[in-house]
Amino acid sequence: xxxxxxxxxxxxxxxxxxxxxxxxxxxxxxxxxxxxxxxxxxxxxxxxxxxxxxxxxxxxxxxxxxxxxxxxxxxxxxxxxxxxxxxxxxxxxxxxxxxxxxxxxxxxxxxxxxxxxxxxxxxxxxxxxxxxxxxxxxxxxxxxxxxxxxxxxxxxxxxxxxxxxxxxxxxxxxxxxxxxxxxxxxxxxxxxxxxxxxxxxxxxxxxxxxxxxxxxxxxxxxxxxxxxxxxxxxxxxxxxxxxxxxxxxxxxxxxxxxxxxxxxxxxxxxxxxxxxxxxxxxxxxxxxxxxxxxxxxxxxxxxxxxxxxxxxxxxxxxxxxxxxxxxxxxxxxxxxxxxxxxxxxxxxxxxxxxxxxxxxxxxxxxxxxxxxxxx
Amino acid sequence: xxxxxxxxxxxxxxxxxxxxxxxxxxxxxxxxxxxxxxxxxxxxxxxxxxxxxxxxxxxxxxxxxxxxxxxxxxxxxxxxxxxxxxxxxxxxxxxxxxxxxxxxxxxxxxxxxxxxxxxxxxxxxxxxxxxxxxxxxxxxxxxxxxxxxxxxxxxxxxxxxxxxxxxxxxxxxxxxxxxxxxxxxxxxxxxxxxxxxxxxxxxxxxxxxxxxxxxxxxxxxxxxxxxxxxxxxxxxxxxxxxxxxxxxxxxxxxxxxxxxxxxxxxxxxxxxxxxxxxxxxxxxxxxxxxxxxxxxxxxxxxxxxxxxxxxxxxxxxxxxxxxxxxxxxxxxxxxxxxxxxxxxxxxxxxxxxxxxxxxxxxxxxxxxxxxxxxx
Numbered sequence: 001x002x003x004x005x006x007x008x009x010x011x012x013x014x015x016x017x018x019x020x021x022x023x024x025x026x027x028x029x030x031x032x033x034x035x036x037x038x039x040x041x042x043x044x045x046x047x048x049x050x051x052x053x054x055x056x057x058x059x060x061x062x063x064x065x066x067x068x069x070x071x072x073x074x075x076x077x078x079x080x081x082x083x084x085x086x087x088x089x090x091x092x093x094x095x096x097x098x099x100x101x102x103x104x105x106x107x108x109x110x111x112x113x114x115x116x117x118x119x120x121x122x123x124x125x126x127x128x129x130x131x132x133x134x135x136x137x138x139x140x141x142x143x144x145x146x147x148x149x150x151x152x153x154x155x156x157x158x159x160x161x162x163x164x165x166x167x168x169x170x171x172x173x174x175x176x177x178x179x180x181x182x183x184x185x186x187x188x189x190x191x192x193x194x195x196x197x198x199x200x201x202x203x204x205x206x207x208x209x210x211x212x213x214x215x216x217x218x219x220x221x222x223x224x225x226x227x228x229x230x231x232x233x234x235x236x237x238x239x240x241x242x243x244x245x246x247x248x249x250x251x252x253x254x255x256x257x258x259x260x261x262x263x264x265x266x267x268x269x270x271x272x273x274x275x276x277x278x279x280x281x282x283x284x285x286x287x288x289x290x291x292x293x294x295x296x297x298x299x300x301x302x303x304x305x306x307x308x309x310x311x312x313x314x315x316x317x318x319x320x321x322x323x324x325x326x327x328x329x330x331x332x333x334x335x336x337x338x339x340x341x342x343x344x345x346x347x348x349x350x351x352x353x354x355x356x357x358x359x360x361x362x363x364x365x366x367x368x369x370x371x372x373x374x375x
Numbered sequence: 376x377x378x379x380x381x382x383x384x385x386x387x388x389x390x391x392x393x394x395x396x397x398x399x400x401x402x403x404x405x406x407x408x409x410x411x412x413x414x415x416x417x418x419x420x421x422x423x424x425x426x427x428x429x430x431x432x433x434x435x436x437x438x439x440x441x442x443x444x445x446x447x448x449x450x451x452x453x454x455x456x457x458x459x460x461x462x463x464x465x466x467x468x469x470x471x472x473x474x475x476x477x478x479x480x481x482x483x484x485x486x487x488x489x490x491x492x493x494x495x496x497x498x499x500x501x502x503x504x505x506x507x508x509x510x511x512x513x514x515x516x517x518x519x520x521x522x523x524x525x526x527x528x529x530x531x532x533x534x535x536x537x538x539x540x541x542x543x544x545x546x547x548x549x550x551x552x553x554x555x556x557x558x559x560x561x562x563x564x565x566x567x568x569x570x571x572x573x574x575x576x577x578x579x580x581x582x583x584x585x586x587x588x589x590x591x592x593x594x595x596x597x598x599x600x601x602x603x604x605x606x607x608x609x610x611x612x613x614x615x616x617x618x619x620x621x622x623x624x625x626x627x628x629x630x631x632x633x634x635x636x637x638x639x640x641x642x643x644x645x646x647x648x649x650x651x652x653x654x655x656x657x658x659x660x661x662x663x664x665x666x667x668x669x670x671x672x673x674x675x676x677x678x679x680x681x682x683x684x685x686x687x688x689x690x691x692x693x694x695x696x697x698x699x700x701x702x703x704x705x706x707x708x709x710x711x712x713x714x715x716x717x718x719x720x721x722x723x724x725x726x727x728x729x730x731x732x733x734x735x736x737x738x739x740x741x742x743x744x745x746x747x748x749x750x
Binding site: 043044045046048049050051069070071072074075088089090091093095112114115116117118119120121123124125127128138140189192193196197202203204205206207216217219221238304305308313314315319321323 | 418496513582
């Protein structure tokens with residue numbers, strides 16, 4: 001339980017406590033991996049199994065309470081969480097439900113993450129039963145947690161910077177593993193192995209595409225067709241270190257790129273510059289979107305946005321999108337991810353990870369070269 | 376979209392259709408990765424991001440309808456899903472909600488996965504709004520989907536067998552990467568790299584433990600302390616191939632194991648034999664639990680069960696637990712995962728993956744050696 005010093009968890013809890021006062025909440029009920037980890041340091045692969053739910057209750061002016069399966073009680077006890085209630089999960093007829101009912105019975109206003117980009121990780125039967133059984137009004141606590149998590153601490157930034165550095169080294173070595181004749185699936189496999197070798201804990205996310213004059217499909221699993229001259233290859237990875245993600249991509253020309261691919265790449269590079277220039281505390285997420293759209297002379301994006309927050313999750317608030325008026329603040333970590341259509345077919349996406357400071361933003365990813373790198 | 380032939384998706388949809396008739400459901404609304412993939416073949420890493428929800432509606436006596444973010448529409452169109460409605464996600468004020476309201480407006484009885492081991496992947500605000508807006512009664516469809524997914528097709532079994540084979544090869548090579556002096560974190564890293572090299576698509580799950588006379592903690596991330604003589608090392612992996620998991624572990628003695636560790640290992644081996652002997656169609660999941668408990672002369676298990684189903688998810692229904700009366704059927708894939716305390720400290724867990732047949736079960740994992748292997 002050493003991802004962060006005790007003082008950092010205390011500071012997070014204190015900020016949440018102030019928010020509970022400001023919003024007249026008696027408690028906030030957390031059920032998601034990122035939030036439980038954020039407030040307790042409890043980091044485990046056991047969330048990968050859908051079998052067991054895990055809960056933490058932040059209580060106003062009291063220490064937090066963990067309500068978790070017995071299998072995790074000892075690890076949780078090594079955190080600073082003084083109070084832990086455990087049950088022998090899985091126990092389908094009562095998987096934490098009676099404990100939650102009991103411990104939340106006096107709560108009048110209960111904060112729960114119910115908003116955009118949240119999932120409440122508990123079977124709906126139990127959600128409905130808990131909601132009906134508790135006297136509490138359920139209040140959306142998404143904004144409270146979002147405000148807290150969006151601004152990163154120095155240690156969080158250091159982890160993201162480190163995993164961005166590892167991925168940058170990996171991307172620099174892609175020419176060793178990707179050439180005409182290699183398949184996308186072999187490139188994926190070797191790229192993951194390389195990131196692990198370079199020090200990543202895991203590579204939970206790797207997508208990409210390859211086609212001529214550029215790729216169109218960035219969502220499919222990789223296939224075994226060989227790369228060929230004139231294609232553009234893109235790899236986009238979310239690798240992790242100590243539970244923190246990088247999320248950026250790189251484009252490569254297989255052999256000789258088309259002029260249209262080079263033009264698209266240049267436009268994306270300039271769009272990133274435009275966003276970098278204005279990415280300061282005080283501007284809004286939608287302003288960064290608008291700056292990139294204006295630079296590329298496009299109002300559209302297939303993906304609906306040109307970047308997002310980054311940290312404990314691959315994608316976090318805010319969205320760099322026309323509809324997101326979130327004010328950018330110092331120590332936010334963002335991705336700049338403009339995308340554009342390529343004349344002749346396909347799209348192109350570039351992505352960098354940046355840290356907002358009180359001056360110019362700091363690149364956490366080693367900036368992609370100004371000219372399309374060749375394989 | 377070639378994980379399964381078209382006929383297999385048609386058969387799955389037909390079985391679901393019969394179940395909708397039997398349960399008087401007009402439709403089943405799916406929002407989870409495994410279920411959407413099971414009925415459409417839609418396989419993508421995009422579920423890793425919490426930003427976008429994805430929905431499929433199974434409609435009684437009609438073709439299914441996908442309601443998904445635009446970024447996935449082209450890939451979904453390559454499936455056999457004829458009807459796709461897409462919206463430019465993320466769109467926080469209406470992330471698929473109005474489409475769902477519109478297309479489910481005539482539904483009277485709506486099936487939704489609400490039971491044990493399910494999560495409905497949609498923000499609770501939207502869940503509550505959808506439930507209030509629809510005239511439909513929400514009926515728990517967990518049993519319907521569970522019954523379908525628990526029995527595997529030949530192709531599903533082939534994928535699981537293949538990834539079990541890859542992990543078996545990896546476990547056989549652990550002596551190359553784990554010895555006194557290596558740390559658990561280095562063993563984790565090298566083991567993941569080896570599984571990728573051997574052909575795994577991914578290694579989303581790897582846990583383990585090491586201690587003397589045996590490990591106690593199987594839930595923490597690995598640390599950098601060196602392995603030392605007299606310890607037991609355990610590695611437990613869920614690697615994937617074509618979206619299907621293996622899930623089994625191996626134990627190794629670092630140098631000379633204690634007598635108590637050897638005794639525990641022998642008991643677990645015998646318990647697995649006892650379960651193998653009775654694992655036939657017609658027995659219940661709880662009978663397998665009881666057979667293992669009786670063999671080890673224990674009624675307790677810290678983990679609450681001695682195995683579970685396996686397939687598209689690391690852990691699936693049923694649970695080999697005292698409370699689970701699920702009837703075992705041919706072509707189920709199960710893990711046998713007995714655990715026991717070790718005299719002198721710690722626990723030991725072994726795990727194998729088996730296929731239920733009409734005769735003796737088939738081991739999909741290469742059975743662990745009868746004697747504790749030494750490093």
